[in-house]
Amino acid sequence: MSLNGKRILIAKPGLDGHDVGAKIIALALRDAGADVIYTGLRRSPDYIARVAVDEDVDAVGLSILSGSHKELVAETVRCLEELDASDIHLFVGGTIPREDQDELREAGARAIFTAEMPLDDVVAAIDADLAS
Amino acid sequence: MNEVSRNPRRALSRALSRIANADVSETLAQQNASTPATLSRIGITGAPGAGKSTLIARLAHLRKGVDRKIAVLAIDPTSPVSQGSILGDRIRMDSIADDPDIFIRSIPSRRAHDGLTDNTADLLNAMEGHGFDEVILESVGVGQAEYTIRTLVDTVVLVLLPESGDAIQAMKAGILEMADIYVVNKADLPGAELLESHIQQVAERQSRNGWTPPVICTTRSDPAGFALLDKAIRDHAHWRATHTDETAVRRARARYQAHGLIARRIDEILEDDDGGLLDLDPRGLFDALHAKLKPDMED
Numbered sequence A: 001m002s003l004n005g006k007r008i009l010i011a012k013p014g015l016d017g018h019d020v021g022a023k024i025i026a027l028a029l030r031d032a033g034a035d036v037i038y039t040g041l042r043r044s045p046d047y048i049a050r051v052a053v054d055e056d057v058d059a060v061g062l063s064i065l066s067g068s069h070k071e072l073v074a075e076t077v078r079c080l081e082e083l084d085a086s087d088i089h090l091f092v093g094g095t096i097p098r099e100d101q102d103e104l105r106e107a108g109a110r111a112i113f114t115a116e117m118p119l120d121d122v123v124a125a126i127d128a129d130l131a132s
Numbered sequence B: 001m002n003e004v005s006r007n008p009r010r011a012l013s014r015a016l017s018r019i020a021n022a023d024v025s026e027t028l029a030q031q032n033a034s035t036p037a038t039l040s041r042i043g044i045t046g047a048p049g050a051g052k053s054t055l056i057a058r059l060a061h062l063r064k065g066v067d068r069k070i071a072v073l074a075i076d077p078t079s080p081v082s083q084g085s086i087l088g089d090r091i092r093m094d095s096i097a098d099d100p101d102i103f104i105r106s107i108p109s110r111r112a113h114d115g116l117t118d119n120t121a122d123l124l125n126a127m128e129g130h131g132f133d134e135v136i137l138e139s140v141g142v143g144q145a146e147y148t149i150r151t152l153v154d155t156v157v158l159v160l161l162p163e164s165g166d167a168i169q170a171m172k173a174g175i176l177e178m179a180d181i182y183v184v185n186k187a188d189l190p191g192a193e194l195l196e197s198h199i200q201q202v203a204e205r206q207s208r209n210g211w212t213p214p215v216i217c218t219t220r221s222d223p224a225g226f227a228l229l230d231k232a233i234r235d236h237a238h239w240r241a242t243h244t245d246e247t248a249v250r251r252a253r254a255r256y257q258a259h260g261l262i263a264r265r266i267d268e269i270l271e272d273d274d275g276g277l278l279d280l281d282p283r284g285l286f287d288a289l290h291a292k293l294k295p296d297m298e299d
């Protein structure tokens, strides 16, 4: 398994102020060979999409604990589209209730990761998705 | 997606990836009739954690203008273990991150050991023709980085930290003597004045052709220091305009690029080999490498 040469943006949209999870994922992806950029806390979807474009990332991982995942995912997808960047893969991680997951997938999330998932599985899923 | 994007910013950004990822044969194939270098190039170097990214954010904000757009290429180290990286410079440039007139691109150092990255020369060239007026390059602060960045940029700014006795060591080793401008950063920390006076002496010894590198104290929280730095860069550009041998600069850049391409080509050959080449004696190894040096070109 190797994410060598893949560029991944880990982003924190919305109002929650906890980024321990986001940072752990960032390090795990680095250890799997990826080049990882982190946005910092409380970024707007518009900002995240612009950074994703300037940094030419292969994937954006949104870490959302605030409960506003539906709005934030939809808005990020829209902003990426506007910038002609819909081909950038979108992942969502955080506290996402099971009943919301299908809706997020339909909105454009390639995969959804919750806190219970082992880190290795998350990295492996991202690796498999980006390799496909 | 290989077609050119309708979003010009995305088109540029993708072009940079293509250049950054190109192997030697692709790099050679991509060389087009060399675009004249019109952007001014500023290199910011200095030890890890010296405050380079924080300083670049302040500087870029001062140096952009109504008709002046700035690009920042920020290099961070690649982990030798995983070959991955955390590209952390951007987050220190938070204050300019939302500015549409400033383009920031984070770049892993990859195989390069000189504080830059593979294909740095081509990445800089690729910034030409996209409406930018200036490119600021942040190098990874390693021992010899000052020397290599020297050849690729017009103005080298060396960022130093007060608390380091290292500065004195470095001075003895002569590493300090490559900069056009010295910055004593984090001047809020103890030891800044002492460092400043030491560096002042170095700078005076370096005086030549009418340029004595200025020594500037900066602190994150104080705009006055960054205004002085901005002015020093302008002064240097002004001085440079009449005191630079452009042919020598061009040749030094060509030499750096040739060195880089050949070193990477050797790595490519050795990585493709099962190790047997390295069992040869030095002369046999040299001959074998020489025979394989020219890559198979695609076109």
Ligand SMILES: Nc1nc2c(ncn2[C@@H]2O[C@H](COP(=O)(O)OP(=O)(O)OP(=O)(O)O)[C@@H](O)[C@H]2O)c(=O)[nH]1
Binding pocket: B046, B047, B048, B049, B050, B051, B052, B053, B054, B055, B089, B092, B140, B141, B185, B186, B187, B188, B189, B218, B219, B220, B221
């Ligand atoms: N006390 C003080 N700390 C500062 C100042 N400027 C930056 N820092 C801190 O120094 C640390 C490193 O700053 P960066 O701007 O990331 O330094 P850098 O040289 O780009 O670091 P690398 O890219 O990792 O080599 C951060 O924790 C900053 O907050 C300053 O003027 N004073």
Ligand SMILES: [Mg+2]
Binding pocket: B052, B053, B054, B088, B089, B092, B138
């Ligand atoms: Mg930095």
